[in-house]
Amino acid sequence: MAAVPPPVYQIYYDAAQGYVRMDWNGYATSAQFREGTEYMLKLLVEHGAHKVLADIKTMTLIGQEDQNYVKFNFLPRAIERGFRAIALVRPSNYFNALAVEAISYRVQQTSVQIRLFDSLEEAQTWLQQVSC
DSSP: OOOOOOOOOOEEETTTEEEEEEEEEOOHHHHHHHHHHHHHHHHHHHTTEEEEEEEEEEEEEOHHHHHHHHHIIIIHHHHTTTEEEEEEEEOOOOHHHHHHHHHHHHTTTSSSSEEEEEHHHHHHHHHOOOOO
């Protein structure tokens, strides 16, 4: 029997912390990536949350088209709906780290607070201290 691969993402609202949590694993197709980001936004709105914790350490790559989608389509809509802060666990994949840096640069030009961390614990600590 073949092993079942882990899901590409798990996204849920962490009621105890008051933020949306995203865990990305491996390669996400463009459709999966966009579906996941839209689901994150849906949860933010449903719960009146403003913060996101994204563990993307093992995420493989965010393609150029999806980077543009985040920067020019998703981000403006998310800000309009209350997105205010995101803590990211830095990807270990070099090329994805470059992609995340490009997106982060765009985010820094908005009202959203963004920080990249080497560990989940550091990201959690910072996000708990951020006021929105």
